[in-house]
Amino acid sequence: MQAHHSTSEQHNVKQPSAARKPLPAFPSIAVVGATGAVGHEFLEVLSDLDVPMRELRLFASERSAGKTMHFKGASQVPAGDIVIEAASDDAFAGVDIALFSAGASVSKALRAACKRSGTLMIDNSSAFRMEPDVPLVVPEVNPQDAFSHTGVIANPNCSTIQMVVALAPLHKRAGIERIVVSTYQAASGAGAPAMDELYQQTRAYLNHEELHVQAFQHQIAFNCIPHIDVFLPDGSTKEEWKMVQETKKIMGDQSIRVAATCVRVPVLRCHGEAVSVQFKRPLSVEDARVALQAAPNVQLMDDPAHNTYPMPGLLAGTNKTYVGRLRADASVEHGLQMWVVADQIRKGAALNAVQIALLLMGKPITV
Amino acid sequence: MQAHHSTSEQHNVKQPSAARKPLPAFPSIAVVGATGAVGHEFLEVLSDLDVPMRELRLFASERSAGKTMHFKGASQVPAGDIVIEAASDDAFAGVDIALFSAGASVSKALRAACKRSGTLMIDNSSAFRMEPDVPLVVPEVNPQDAFSHTGVIANPNCSTIQMVVALAPLHKRAGIERIVVSTYQAASGAGAPAMDELYQQTRAYLNHEELHVQAFQHQIAFNCIPHIDVFLPDGSTKEEWKMVQETKKIMGDQSIRVAATCVRVPVLRCHGEAVSVQFKRPLSVEDARVALQAAPNVQLMDDPAHNTYPMPGLLAGTNKTYVGRLRADASVEHGLQMWVVADQIRKGAALNAVQIALLLMGKPITV
Numbered sequence: 001m002q003a004h005h006s007t008s009e010q011h012n013v014k015q016p017s018a019a020r021k022p023l024p025a026f027p028s029i030a031v032v033g034a035t036g037a038v039g040h041e042f043l044e045v046l047s048d049l050d051v052p053m054r055e056l057r058l059f060a061s062e063r064s065a066g067k068t069m070h071f072k073g074a075s076q077v078p079a080g081d082i083v084i085e086a087a088s089d090d091a092f093a094g095v096d097i098a099l100f101s102a103g104a105s106v107s108k109a110l111r112a113a114c115k116r117s118g119t120l121m122i123d124n125s126s127a128f129r130m131e132p133d134v135p136l137v138v139p140e141v142n143p144q145d146a147f148s149h150t151g152v153i154a155n156p157n158c159s160t161i162q163m164v165v166a167l168a169p170l171h172k173r174a175g176i177e178r179i180v181v182s183t184y185q186a187a188s189g190a191g192a193p194a195m196d197e198l199y200q201q202t203r204a205y206l207n208h209e210e211l212h213v214q215a216f217q218h219q220i221a222f223n224c225i226p227h228i229d230v231f232l233p234d235g236s237t238k239e240e241w242k243m244v245q246e247t248k249k250i251m252g253d254q255s256i257r258v259a260a261t262c263v264r265v266p267v268l269r270c271h272g273e274a275v276s277v278q279f280k281r282p283l284s285v286e287d288a289r290v291a292l293q294a295a296p297n298v299q300l301m302d303d304p305a306h307n308t309y310p311m312p313g314l315l316a317g318t319n320k321t322y323v324g325r326l327r328a329d330a331s332v333e334h335g336l337q338m339w340v341v342a343d344q345i346r347k348g349a350a351l352n353a354v355q356i357a358l359l360l361m362g363k364p365i366t367v
Numbered sequence: 368m369q370a371h372h373s374t375s376e377q378h379n380v381k382q383p384s385a386a387r388k389p390l391p392a393f394p395s396i397a398v399v400g401a402t403g404a405v406g407h408e409f410l411e412v413l414s415d416l417d418v419p420m421r422e423l424r425l426f427a428s429e430r431s432a433g434k435t436m437h438f439k440g441a442s443q444v445p446a447g448d449i450v451i452e453a454a455s456d457d458a459f460a461g462v463d464i465a466l467f468s469a470g471a472s473v474s475k476a477l478r479a480a481c482k483r484s485g486t487l488m489i490d491n492s493s494a495f496r497m498e499p500d501v502p503l504v505v506p507e508v509n510p511q512d513a514f515s516h517t518g519v520i521a522n523p524n525c526s527t528i529q530m531v532v533a534l535a536p537l538h539k540r541a542g543i544e545r546i547v548v549s550t551y552q553a554a555s556g557a558g559a560p561a562m563d564e565l566y567q568q569t570r571a572y573l574n575h576e577e578l579h580v581q582a583f584q585h586q587i588a589f590n591c592i593p594h595i596d597v598f599l600p601d602g603s604t605k606e607e608w609k610m611v612q613e614t615k616k617i618m619g620d621q622s623i624r625v626a627a628t629c630v631r632v633p634v635l636r637c638h639g640e641a642v643s644v645q646f647k648r649p650l651s652v653e654d655a656r657v658a659l660q661a662a663p664n665v666q667l668m669d670d671p672a673h674n675t676y677p678m679p680g681l682l683a684g685t686n687k688t689y690v691g692r693l694r695a696d697a698s699v700e701h702g703l704q705m706w707v708v709a710d711q712i713r714k715g716a717a718l719n720a721v722q723i724a725l726l727l728m729g730k731p732i733t734v
Contacts, residue, residue, distance in 0.1 A: 178698055182549030182641035184591045184630065198589075203573055206566065222565075223680025224551045224632060224639045226692050226706045231671040235652070235694030244698075257698035261641035261706065263551065265591060266633050272591045274549035274628035274641075285602070304598040313590025325593050327602030331545055331611075331624035339593045339628065 158348025400469025525715025
């Protein structure tokens with residue numbers, strides 16, 4: 001890999017619009033939280049999409065500093081082991097884009113440092129998503145918002161991303177009145193230890209051994225847990241609140257009403273969503289199908305006659321948002337129902353953030 | 368066990384109202400399809416609820432005839448092995464109540480035989496549910512309907528039963544306008560071989576061995592399958608159609624609108640359901656809570672502060688319908704959301720059918 005020397009393009013400190021300058025054609029890209037599940041996936045996606053970059057730097061906690069992670073390689077950064085650096089206040093000099101997935105507290109702690117270095121922060125945490133001057137971006141839905149950032153762009157919550165990718169093309173045609181969504185969320189949403197816990201618990205269950213519960217509030221093996229993130233005073237969870245609020249912000253339409261129930265299921269890394277949508281104007285199943293077929297990075301998998309529909313257990317490692325079970329909802333005027341699946345670590349996290357970077361670099365976001 | 372001699376109360380053949388005569392205090396009860404998952408559960412429930420009966424007879428296919436099944440015992444029928452008989456046209460003489468769970472074709476084939484013997488058929492299959500003169504009964508919801516039968520009472524679909532048990536007390540207070548429900552259905556709904564397949568596939572997955580798919584259309588281990596029962600021309604499944612139509616019939620209100628998405632999840636024997644309900648009149652969360660607390664055989668498990676809510680993996684073998692995550696749905700007028708769990712083989716099948724029998728015997732249905 002390339003040495004991570006300072007770049008020739010020095011950024012001015014305390015110049016508010018510094019981060020809005022055009023990115024270099026071959027930026028220095030950093031992954032913050034490289035050792036986590038999403039961190040690992042950032043390395044995969046940066047390689048798979050052959051993202052133009054002059055260097056790739058990896059940051060994690062002090063504990064991981066000095067260890068290495070293998071990068072499969074991209075056109076400008078050869079395959080090889082990259083030494084992990086400690087994420088610190090003075091670590092971002094020369095970094096053009098920092099892809100953060102180290103939790104909200106780390107993102108908050110390092111925001112000022114990124115600003116000082118003129119580093120664009122693309123943040124996977126929920127720390128800044130609702131701030132008015134932080135764009136919340138899904139490149140297929142609201143790419144224009146990405147360009148009005150002031151140094152930070154937020155990556156939405158995983159369950160929100162795949163829903164708005166599927167619904168935005170329909171919203172354009174018929175205007176969404178109300179969404180009722182129930183999620184079937186994979187263990188990966190709670191990180192690598194949670195995926196491991198699903199494995200370990202399942203194995204213990206089959207062997208009639210004691211189950212150890214740590215990553216989730218309860219046993220996840222052969223179970224469903226209707227509780228993701230913390231509870232709010234109104235009885236909803238923060239995960240459900242995110243789906244309500246983030247959908248409105250991404251779609252740029254505060255009139256969209258959303259009712260969400262978020263449930264963890266014993267699946268490894270793709271989320272499923274049962275989505276019932278009421279539109280303002282008529283939208284036939286056939287017109288919706290045409291719109292989805294033309295939509296970027298959406299793949300219709302909808303052939304009931306051949307038992308074809310997207311399934312979370314069989315789509316791990318893929319990049320698209322898959323839509324199936326598209327049908328009219330006769331219980332409401334202008335209603336449609338569908339089933340949406342995407343890889344939570346890819347489109348729900350790492351891939352979406354990398355696509356935001358590509359967008360700002362003027363590169364195609366097609367996967 | 369008792370010998371299954373003909374009873375002293377002979378039934379007249381071809382007398383249409385024969386089956387409507389009062390049942391004896393200690394009826395002869397038969398289980399048809401005794402070797403299946405629900406068949407096994409019938410034996411458990413008849414014992415657990417200590418159902419009054421003078422004899423218990425077991426019927427299955429010719430293949431199983433002559434084998435025995437163990438019965439744990441009830442007050443009038445001592446514990447012991449019961450010899451399985453072949454279900455045939457002349458098998459029902461002297462049987463007062465036949466609990467059927469052997470599939471729609473067996474139910475259809477033996478309906479006339481039951482009628483001739485004056486045997487009340489309580490049928491778990493979908494064969495007769497929509498016939499106008501066949502009551503579709505959930506004892507907590509529409510007990511009065513059970514008494515107007517003409518020889519056959521249908522047991523509703525499992526996913527419908529638990530939903531209406533939870534919603535009926537709320538419907539009484541505020542009138543349901545529309546329900547949007549997403550199910551998280553256990554493998555047990557597809558029978559004992561399906562539960563075994565979930566075990567076997569999961570074990571194979573963990574051991575990196577080849578997965579064998581037979582009971583479901585696709586792999587169920589670590590997966591969700593948005594497809595239960597057959598597809599209908601409108602793109603919905605028969606399972607979803609059942610939830611729409613059966614809810615209206617059981618509630619006795621054709622104006623209730625239902626949108627359902629039914630999904631199989633890798634859980635063994637309890638179904639979960641995310642339910643969003645729009646009522647005609649205002650209903651506060653507190654009033655709904657009071658109504659559910661007073662509702663028969665409903666148990667509120669709803670204490671977010673202590674991470675308490677019903678979970679399908681932890682409620683196997685229980686008899687109640689569990690409701691949690693009760694909260695207002697701000698996305699619609701008079702909206703509430705909740706999460707409902709019940710044991711699919713018990714309340715969703717065997718227990719509900721046995722409760723129908725108890726109802727007709729004038730016995731309490733409380734569990």
